[in-house]
Amino acid sequence: MSDAVQSCDRRFGLPWPELNGGLSYEDVVAPSDDGSTLIEFYGSKYRCSAPLQGWMQRIRNGQIMVDKRVTTNPDEQLRAGLKLVYHRLPWKEPDAPCSIEILYEDDHMIALNKPSGLQVLPGGLFQQRTVLSQLQWWERKRTLQMGHEPQPVPVHRLGRGTSGILLCAKTKIAKSRLSAYFADGTSLISGTRNVGMEPKPARKITKFYRALVDGILAEDELIISQPIGAAKYSGVAKGLYVATTSGKPAVSKVKVLQRDVERHRTIVQVEIQSGRPHQIRIHLSFIGHPLICDPLYVEGGKPRCFAFDDVEESFAVDGGHVRPQHALPGDCGYFLHAHQVIISHPMTDEVLTITAPLPSILQTQSEALDSSKSSME
Incomplete structure (x- = not known):
């Protein structure tokens, strides 16, 4: 097993233009x-x-x-x-960070440490201020300096408010294999096998997250297997994902790392066995422990009632509806971090362990102490 975390702090990212290109x-x-x-x-x-x-x-x-x-x-x-x-017409997109850290890179893949507040792919108000745009600008610069370079693309998504490891492929074959890793993880949960069929191969990727949740979990470890599906929600075209018996199978393994009785909150590690949208937020809220400061999901794995601003019948500069002053629920504010990925390299099959440094709020007391000692040395 190879520890793929690089000691150097490599970053890239250009400041965002005031307006996007429309x-x-x-x-x-x-x-x-x-x-x-x-x-x-x-x-x-x-x-x-x-x-x-x-x-x-x-x-x-x-x-x-x-x-x-x-x-x-x-x-x-x-x-x-x-x-x-x-x-x-071009418009000014909401504020978003632009600096991204590289955790691992070779000729086939890159692992990034995505900051909270940065969307991965274009959608909604965010068409330019995305990880994909920064990757394209960065590769364009490297191409001018060193000649042709592969164009890296994300192979999965993290919520805009979620920080941590984001895997990107630099070649078509790496993209195909990495995408298959994620799909296989979900199919192991969703699929059923008939008697006599060959067992499915071992997982090629394992993902561990850190989260700060409301309340004190009684169990040290538990497995949540609540199905997740989409439900209609006012103002969201495709609906919102929620805990529902009619949804698709989803499994999360939760381990308590530290209980803070005084502040009534718990740091947990979550290993996801499937990749449903908002899975960790939904599963933890379903068991009565939503993420601290989650603006959307409340106990039961359902969205809270959200009061949209009343908008007069007037039009923006480009003729569209005037947008509400408040962002849609669920954008940011919670503490969820894709902390570690154990993955078989898509080309060599070498097992890599990639780790994204923890935000201080998600460190246990012992980890914070170790971090303080290391910084003093």
Whole structure:
């Protein structure tokens, strides 16, 4: 077994531009929409993006092209086969950290220490301020300095508020194998085997997290096997993941590391045997111990009632709905850290142990003492 943690502190990350580059969305007019007007097309198909008057504003802003030609006429008639492009205006994304530490790197993969508050892939308000953007900018710089370099991409996700180890692949074959490791871990939980079938191979990856939870856990160790599924939730298009009997199988192994009776909280280690969205947050809240400062999940593994701001019928600069002042629930605030990964290298099969340094709040007293002694030496 190889300890893959490097002693040098290697970091990368460029400051974020004030505004991102905006986005473009393409459509091709279907035969069923032949003869409809531009405003009818967008006002009916994309009502969730903006109300009718909002789309009118976007058209008059010159944000829509018809067959590579900017038009400001909402009543222009469309023909089947025409290509439409809507340009979303650049906007300032919410604050996010930009500096990322490299824990391990070779010709095939990189392990990063993702900071809390940084989203992995584009989505929602975060289209540029992501790990993926920083990886692309960093590799572009290295390519200019040293010639062609592989383009690394994340092979799994961490929640925006979760810190710690994020694995990225630098080659297609490494990406395929690492992705299979994560899929195999979940299939071991989800799959059923008929009598006489060959047993599935041992796991290629094991993940350990640290979490700070509310309350004092009575058991030193426990296994949570509550299924997790999606439920409709106001303001979230795809719904929210919650504890539900109709969900998919999920297993988390929890081990108590330190009980803080005075402050009524516990530091736990969690080994996840599957990779459901928000699994650790849901499982710990399901047993009555939600993460400290989790803005979304409460006891029972369900979302708390969240009061969205009342918004007047007005439009943003690009014609969309004015956004609420508060972020959607569940973005950040809790303490969850992907602390250690034990993984078979995707090319050599060597077993690597990769560790991301713990935030001080997730260190036990003995770990904090050891850390203090090391810094003094």
